[in-house]
Amino acid sequence: MKENRLLAKWLNDDLSPDELAEFEASPDFEKYQKIKNYTSHLQVDDLDENAMLSNILSQKKATPKVVPLYKKWMFRAAAIFVLAIGITLVMKFFVPQTQTADFGEKTTFSLPDHSEVVLNSGSEINYKKWNWDNNRHLELKGEAYFRVAKGRRFEVQTNLGKVTVLGTQFNVKARKNRFDVVCYEGRVKVNYANTQILLTHGQSVRFENGKQVKMNVNSLKPEWIDNQICFTKENIRTLLDEVERQYNVKIELNSKDTISLFTGKLPAKDLDTALQIISTTYHLEAKKVSENKIIFDEK
Incomplete structure (x- = not known):
């Protein structure tokens, strides 16, 4: 420890004569002397603290x-x-877009060209909006009334036949084996199997079981739009099928007379009156066994 103290004072030329004599007598003095002589010519520049800080900041990573x-x-x-x-x-x-009218309902909607469609109860229409103006084609299941905007050919495809128009008003019904088309304005081309018919204002055609019946109509639009179900020489089973659709009910018929034909109208918004008309016409008795089920028995 004493030797280190003397070394520090010797390097600073701060030894007294006695201390200097003692230090020079030490065994390591010669080594210290050589080191001092070697480093005496070295010089160290003054430290520029500001420059060092700037250098550090410039090298700082982003x-x-x-x-x-x-x-x-x-x-x-x-x-x-x-x-x-x-x-x-x-x-x-x-x-494909789908529009439906459930039993007991009617649905009115517009197509992309603003043609108007009214779907009768228990009916469905499918069509595509893409390129509609150049391909006005739709598929119908059931019954619908059309007010077609003028434009390119307009086609209604059913499982029984096809109807083609340019711009007109008409009604199409395709149910079971029955295909009906009525033209209320303009002209309508009807294709059924291998038969093609052109209908004009006030004309209609019916195909059933391969038989064709062409008739004239006096109305300006389908009666069912105004909640009247119109029948012309219809059998009772067809009659009851339509009542089931319009009122969303199930009807059971227990009668031997299924041949007599009915011509007339039934209300589509008054079930009791409709049942009374059917009962009177066919000599039946109607019983409501539940809210949605009716049984017709012979009197």
Whole structure:
């Protein structure tokens, strides 16, 4: 410890004569002397603290850009929104559109060219919006009334036949083995099996079991639109089928007379009156066994 103290004082030329003599007598003095002589010519520049700080700051790495978590969520939500819009447009224009009228209901809607359609109870229409103005084609199950806007050919396809028009008003019914078309305005071309018929204002045609019946009509539109069910020489089973659709009920018939034909009208919004007319015409008795079930028995 004493030797280290003497070394420090010797390097600073701060030894007294006695201390200097003692230090020079030490065994390590010669080594210390050589080191002192070797380093005496070395010089150290003054430290420029400001320059050093500037250099450190200039070499500082750029702070990485951090995207907050909520912004990542917003980007993801925007992408999902754009995708949803795309899917919606595809569904809207490319996927077939369906309009239905359940039993006991009627549905009115417009097609892309503003043609108007009224669907009768228990009916369905399918069509595509894509390229509609150049391909006005739809498929019908059941019965519908059309007010067609003028334009290219307009086609109504059913499982029994096809109706083609340019711009007119007409009614189409395709149920079971029965195909009816009525023209209320303009001209209508009807294709059934290998038969083609042209109807004009006030004409109608019926195909049933391969038989054709052409008739004239006096009304300006289908009676069912005004909640009147019109029949011309219809059998009772056809009559009851229509009542079931209009009122969303089930009817059981226990009668031997299923041949007599009915011509007339039934109300589509007054079930009791409709049942009374049928009972009187066919000498039957109507019983409501539940809210949605009716049984006709012979008197």
